[in-house]
Amino acid sequence: xAGVTQTPKFRIxxxxxxxxxxxxxxxxxxxxxxxxxxxxxxxKLIYYSVGAGITDKGEVPNGYNVSRSTTEDFPLRLELxxxxxxxxxxxxxxxxxxxxxxxxGPGTRLTVL
Amino acid sequence: KxxxxxIPAALSVPEGENLVLNCSFTDSAIxxxxxxxxxxxxxxxxxxxxxxxxxEQTSGRLNASLDKxxxxxxxxxxxxxxxxxxxxxxxxxxxxxxMLTFGGGTRLMVKP
Numbered sequence: 001x002a003g004v005t006q007t008p009k010f011r012i013x014x015x016x017x018x019x020x021x022x023x024x025x026x027x028x029x030x031x032x033x034x035x036x037x038x039x040x041x042x043x044k045l046i047y048y049s050v051g052a053g054i055t056d057k058g059e060v061p062n063g064y065n066v067s068r069s070t071t072e073d074f075p076l077r078l079e080l081x082x083x084x085x086x087x088x089x090x091x092x093x094x095x096x097x098x099x100x101x102x103x104x105g106p107g108t109r110l111t112v113l
Numbered sequence: 114k115x116x117x118x119x120i121p122a123a124l125s126v127p128e129g130e131n132l133v134l135n136c137s138f139t140d141s142a143i144x145x146x147x148x149x150x151x152x153x154x155x156x157x158x159x160x161x162x163x164x165x166x167x168x169e170q171t172s173g174r175l176n177a178s179l180d181k182x183x184x185x186x187x188x189x190x191x192x193x194x195x196x197x198x199x200x201x202x203x204x205x206x207x208x209x210x211x212m213l214t215f216g217g218g219t220r221l222m223v224k225p
Contacts, residue, residue, distance in 0.1 A: 041218075042202060042204075042217045042218060045213065058212060099164075107154075
């Protein structure tokens with residue numbers, strides 16, 4: 001049981017490039033989330049999904065896209081990377097957030113130059 | 114809009130001290146409140162989850178309390194150890210589905 005895994009761990013992008021951050025969970029959770037954490041700050045929700053085929057925007061969705069074709073995978077797509085997207089990105093999952101905590105991956109540290 | 118504040122932003126204590134971390138939130142209509150631990154360069158680990166109908170939760174040397182009406186929670190750490198050094202984040206779930214709103218965290222250092 002690996003929990004929530006994220007790849008890559010680190011990435012440097014040039015302005016205007018695109019990339020996909022991968023997230024996989026093996027706990028059969030319906031709910032999955034993408035957060036970003038800027039230095040010295042708490043986490044902010046980018047997108048979330050309540051099940052395969054269903055996604056919705058969080059607090060800071062601009063510049064990102066997501067898809068959820070399977071229960072296990074929830075990739076985050078960055079189009080036209082900008083320096084403001086330099087951050088640490090965390091993926092999380094939960095069974096039912098009202099009763100259960102969220103389980104976090106180790107994060108992806110992204111720098112846009 | 115829900116806002117979560119944690120004070121202090123950083124705290125340094127000698128080993129063995131009992132300490133309290135504070136969390137406040139602006140909207141009392143929360144579903145639950147959670148405390149997380151984050152080690153440098155790592156993800157978050159859940160410590161305690163308090164449902165809105167509960168007043169406190171305990172796990173080992175950790176005790177978290179919740180006062181919804183005043184919009185406050187505290188995390189009490191007894192007999193602190195150097196291994197407790199980490200950033201502690203509180204977060205509130207505004208509704209059953211979806212969005213955790215996080216505070217900025219308290220960075221704790223416990224000196225041997």
